[in-house]
Amino acid sequence: MSCWNPDIIKRYGGHGPRYTSYPAASSFHEEITDQDYRDALADGNNAKRALSLYMHIPFCEHVCYYCACNRIVTGDKRIAEPYLETLLKEMTLKSALIDSQRPVVQMHWGGGTPTFFDDAQLTRLMHQTGRLFHLLDQDRGDYGIEVDPRTVTSSRLSLLRGLGFNRLSFGVQDLDPRVQQAVNRVQPFETILALFRSARDFGFRSINADLIYGLPWQSETSLARTLEQLGALDPDRISLYNYAHLPSRFKVQRQIDETTLPSPSEKLRMLTRAGSMLEEMGYQLIGMDHFAKPDDALAQAQRDGTLCRNFQGYSLHGDADLVGFGVSSISQLGTLYAQNARQIDDWQMSLNQARFPVRQGYRLDQDDELRRDLIMTLLCGMQLDLEQFGQHWQIDAANYFRAELDSLRPLLADGLVTFDGRLLQITEMGRLAARAVAMVFDRYQTPQTATRFSRII
Structure with missing residues (x-):
């Protein structure tokens, strides 16, 4: 099927987050x-x-x-x-x-x-x-x-x-x-x-x-x-x-x-x-x-x-x-990400003192929240209705993401996505490179920072 086009895999198979969270754990x-x-x-x-x-x-x-x-x-x-x-x-x-x-x-x-x-x-x-x-x-x-x-x-x-x-x-x-x-x-x-x-x-x-x-x-x-x-x-x-x-x-x-x-x-x-x-x-x-x-x-x-x-x-x-237990586990509680200590001794010492063994984490602001929603919607459903999204978040979504939507032009030209002004869809060909589509809306990622992650494909 067209999804497995080797040219598309080579062109868009660079490095990027896996988006088990947004922002990424980095x-x-x-x-x-x-x-x-x-x-x-x-x-x-x-x-x-x-x-x-x-x-x-x-x-x-x-x-x-x-x-x-x-x-x-x-x-x-x-x-x-x-x-x-x-x-x-x-x-x-x-x-x-x-x-x-x-x-x-x-x-x-x-x-x-x-x-x-x-x-x-x-x-x-x-x-x-x-x-x-x-x-x-x-x-x-x-x-x-x-x-x-x-x-x-x-x-x-x-x-x-x-x-x-x-x-x-x-x-x-x-x-x-x-x-x-x-x-x-x-x-x-x-x-x-x-x-x-x-x-x-x-x-x-x-x-x-x-x-x-x-x-x-x-x-x-x-x-x-x-x-x-x-x-x-x-x-x-x-x-x-x-x-x-x-x-x-x-x-x-x-x-x-x-x-x-x-x-x-x-x-x-x-x-x-x-x-x-x-x-x-x-x-x-x-x-x-x-x-x-x-x-x-x-x-x-x-x-x-x-x-x-x-x-x-x-x-x-x-x-x-999501409540995580054990060394290095991550919890996702509403707008809070919290990761436990990565070393067993540190994890055990905190709990022996009746303290949560949190080592690091992140609290989302409103922009993070709506970008997380957008990215997860795209990666899970392979499409996004901008009008419905804007109504949910009470924003003018097309204007809010004007720069990002403009950046989609190369992906549109290569057939990875379609966009009619309201509905953004990841095509069958684009499914394998969906992370590349998501990265367009990630305000934390640049070509330089992306290299710390595994390859998209």
Whole structure:
């Protein structure tokens, strides 16, 4: 399809934010206080907003050489218990200031690898969450967890389902044994297949598979084979991420032999073929690097205009207050972003003193708010009605964004967007470069500042 035009990918595939927030986290500063966080929780109570909970468990048993996440690699399971104890302290501290009637419509446990915790620890964390917060029964909430196929079994999946999780995200990355060996993530296809089958048997309603392209020894042909095998697993959603090789920033990536990495031209062929294959397999591009089946909740939400975006990526519950727990986690409470300390010692010290472990954050002003709304509307719905937008925000939107709309001319000429004076639409060809469209309306980004981010495509 025209969406996978290699010329457009090359022209607009530069660097830019992922827009899990606006402004991006690079704008966060250290002037956010404990009182700011308390005030934001109180505002959410007054507005009776629903809740989305995120638990960050940073531990991994094995190091993956491509990884750029905030994680701790260790085989020493004794480290898990003191972390869990501090996590429970944070939950108790924050829950005391949150109206217990606010429903938890979404919950996600990420990392690292949350299943680094053993069965008893997972059970304890979930039970304490249910005691402190209003979890929904009968599968009415969207409760997901990231799992490493190397460290879970069918019985562990059964436990997770029994605890109330109904969504799984598997870190597949690649199914070629040579690629797996090169990135130190060996997980045979048969193992992943068995886990997928168990997950279906246990009634998980959505299964996501993460893939990465640009890894050592990958090629257009090998990635196509991985996608063919993945088709047999029949995931509901697929994420296809671009590997960014930055060994100067992420020391573990120095374990990768750069001579085995695919060339930029090969990566371009990999992406275009993969995108076309996924569409032929029945998946639709939600945006950026996320694909979903047409009957998946994300695809349905995009069609009916309710799709949102937050620090958990595309979401069905972007209007909920996102409360983060654990080292480096980010909360989004109305107009406040607040990120926890990135070092475990700092995080634990704050909580031992009964203080919120906020390290940095950002409070949006009115211009930030309306630009966030505009950017998220474009990235989720692929269109924006300027007249309706202006009425909502009580502004003359066409005049307010006169300079930005004028800057869209090159994108209009290349067919990425259409604009009739009222309705701005991202075309089928433009969907893959939607972040480039969003950047036009980002007052914090310039070609110079954009280089700190990953590539758009």
